[in-house]
Amino acid sequence: MKKVVIPLAIILLFTAPWIVSGPFFVHLMIMVLMWTVLGASWNILGGFTGQVSFGHSTFLGAGAYTTMILYLKLGVAPWYGIPIGGLVAALIALPIGFICFRLRGPYFALSTLAVAEIIRLVALNWESLTNGPVGLLITTLPEVTFWGRSIDWESKTPFYYIIAVIALGAIVATYIMSRTRLGAYSLAIREDIDSAEAIGINTVQARVAALSLSAFFAGVAGGFYAMYLRYIDPDAVFSIALSVEMVFIAVVGGLTTVAGPLIGAIVLVTFGETFRELFLVGHLIFYGLMMMIVIRYLPEGIWGKLRLWFGTRS
């Protein structure tokens, strides 16, 4: 079944803008894929190693600012800026990891919240670099020709293809991780960190590696976010709301699964937007209600539950 479903899904992923019409739907799909990347990023750390981070917007913001600043100050085009943003986020994750992973469980989770807040305040106040609360704005994107045609950045379709490639990359990375020793060590750490140490796993190093990989994808998504929306400010990209949303997507989709973040993003982004359309006032109430129902009845996440039903436990 996998042999049919996976190629079909990939074909669908790259033909979708031809099937659906209207900028709203393309925008919706872009958001779904961007949140897939962010959910996948959180899942790499939170799902596999079981380390709960409430501060993942740090990495999203680092990627977004890197891409923006490189473009505005040095003229580096965003398609280089986006992967560099991911690398910068992965580098920032190293010191954060070595410091915060001295703590365990809820204390680690709280420390990530504190770090995110520190970084947000730095971004707000380091005006020479970040332009402070005013934020950064891109007015035009550089001209690019692709197969002899100039790309129209006013259309949403090119952005769709960029994020589709990134999302595919994040899902493939999750799959690869689940097959490697880092993935196996992560599960050991999630299950019991003392036992993991006792069998010779350097748990700080393994957790930092997972955090760094996770941060890379959050940073790449952040770079994309900056290029797509063309405007960022510290409260937009370093907000706790973004960090929490990443947790929701990963949890609702199904932790430690490869496809979970995609499912989580499809469900949460579409419901979120639909509720917003249906109930202009108080749409978050319905969103919250839906979250409660999912957590109460599907604690293993939507994809996690489906896998249990079809009996394909990994």
Added chain:
Amino acid sequence: MALLTVKGLTKFFGGLRAVHDLSFEVQPGEILGLIGPNGAGKTTAFNLIAGFIHPTRGQVLLDGENIVGMKPYAVTRKGIARTFQIVKPFRKLSVLENVTLAAFLRFPARRNAESEAQRVLERVGLGSKKLALAADLTLSEQKRLEIARALATRPKLLLLDEPMGGLNATEMGQASTLVVDICKGGVTIIWVEHVLKAIMNSSHRVVVINQGEKIADAAPEQVVENPSVIAAYLGTKAK
């Protein structure tokens, strides 16, 4: 030369002296019983050797090299493996996966690690349970899994923290046979136990600690006759 030398090991938890000036040696190929009444400092001594806590003073030498201050994973890589008194399996993973993870230490390729895990599981008698989830095993099986996981790291020295705790008489007999068998396979063992009787027949030498200090270090049959050991376990007669 002794495989492990513990010299003047002392640990304070705040004002509490958990282990005081503890010294002993373990010879290669030996099963050393480490016993003492509740709260004597057995588990603390054990954690000090395995690197899970660091001593206030003193040295732990493995093959003459001081391993004090090393992290637990580094101690394991040096060749000391441990089990936990309260079992800590990777509950949501299969028995085979539990042991494979440990085998990765010496066999980086998954295929080799898995065949090593398979071999170790057969040896401890869990071969038929390899696909079960660790959480679904009985306590006695989980204790075996602890030992299997430790063995898969190919240790020189195996530290067993109360492997008999919670087992019935039959299971105790089996566990005892297993430990002796492991020792014959060339692994030196320190066996911490609360109940003296459990290790009487299996250990070559017994160190008794009480209130953090060593009160006896002799063959098992001599230790049970030692008045201070009897006093530590039963108390002294009222005068």
